[in-house]
Amino acid sequence: MKIIVPCAGRSSRFPNMAPKWMLPDNDGLPMVFKAVQGLGANVDDFIFTILREHEERFQAQEGLRAAFGQKVNCVILDEPTRSQSETVAQTLLKSGIDEPFMVKDSDNYFEVPHLYQSYNYVCVASLSSFSQVNPQNKSYVQVDQEDVIVNFREKQVISDLFSVGGYYFSSPREFLAAYDELMGQPRLSAGELYLSEIIGYLAMQGSVFRIQRIKQYQDWGTVHEWREYLQGHRVFFISVDGFLFEQGSLFFKPGFEEVKPNPVAIETVQKLAAEGQKIFYLSIRPQELEALTKSQLAAAGLPERPLLLGCDLAQWTLLTAPHSNQPFRTSHAVEIAADDPNMAEKLAVDR
Incomplete structure (x- = not known):
């Protein structure tokens, strides 16, 4: 499997700073290095999707190589994408991945008990386990007695289980087909397409997505959260x-x-x-x-x-x-x- 780490946004919630995935932790290592540590995966399995402007201005690939201690796989995009889904789709096309893959956010940390699976899944945690998680900027899932996702909503609290930013897809071809189909709809063609919408579409087509409950979640999605973490x-x-x-x-x-x-x-x-x-x-x-x-x-x-x-x-x-x-x-x-x-x-x- 491969692990796609999208780092191609403009980090609008981190104004006047370097791209947030580059921000140094207390020990000087970049946020993105910390973000993937909990997965326990080989460095060769990661694919970091970055912007050309960040490569030219900050020598992003060389910085990642220095942080991880070896050359890392990167996909370079000429322009920012409209959504994480578009970033993932372009990464799949440019890298030619033809195996299961995970999408992992670059601005949080968690540990996955069983990373490699034969089925699709979404990494989740329970609101009841945290006192400082902002519930308004999360996506939520409802599951049946077998932990199969039956409902997935953005910014709507439909259960205590929220997505922590880890999405496992068993088929790149199915992902791209769903992406093309949804982007062909007028409502989505000019706006942001969430990964939850792709998962919902695939579920309607018969694909099963389960949940994995993760451990040791830390969220750094905003300046306030990153500051709290560093302090x-x-x-x-x-x-x-x-x-x-x-x-x-x-x-x-x-x-x-x-x-x-x-x-x-x-x-x-x-x-x-x-x-x-x-x-x-x-x-x-x-x-x-x-x-x-x-x-x-x-x-x-x-x-x-x-x-x-x-x-x-x-x-x-x-x-x-x-x-x-x-x-x-x-x-x-x-x-x-x-x-x-x-x-x-x-x-x-x-x-």
Whole structure:
């Protein structure tokens, strides 16, 4: 099977930015790389459909190769399409695919329990499993007792099951025939044709579409959703001296080798590490105390992380710059007492 990933839109909901599928995740990898990770498929099975203007302006193919670590299959379109269905149809024609294929959205993540199947299916999740999904921009399915789709509607909440943007078709020829038939109708020939309408048409022609319930769904379809996702991760630069441990000295008591840990600060940093937040330790200690400092951090139950020694005893200032690809304030400082009993709650609100 092949997996078509349409990346040929103008990303109108991400104004003044690079195409949304290129936007970097917290670790710098593009959104589209994250979007397909949950499928567990081989890179050779993916086909990314991109615009020529993005290839010329951003060297999109080379960027994808660098992200995936090998050359990837791309179909380049000269102009944006009117719909995802048109993008898929052009991809099928240009690539000559003659095997089952999946269409996977480039702006969300999910895991499919059983990717390879002998039947058509739509990947779905239940609204009851999420608190922040916008129900107004989804498509919904109704199924019978055997999980066969009996109704599929765009932007109409007809059940709790919504499509997450994964559509598996067993026959490219059937898809193209349905696309041509529907685009020949006056109502659709000049407008947007949804994949749900193609699936509905094929179902009326006798094709059976089932559902697959997916896991670990994350939606990044709008700037707000992408921002919420990125803000779930922070980078913390944490002072060793005066915060994790009482402040020591090379010359007077307490010496760096005898400073006591601050339990509240230690516990808070342990929680940050358990959440997956990125941590760097900063210290005013000289470089020759690296072994001692690492030993003290380990003895306090703190995770091993990068340690920068030799920082001056001064007011530390982090300089960053705003960028449209990062739709949030890129830095700020928090000064808090090392024994503040509400430290964890304050940092949680701050995040």
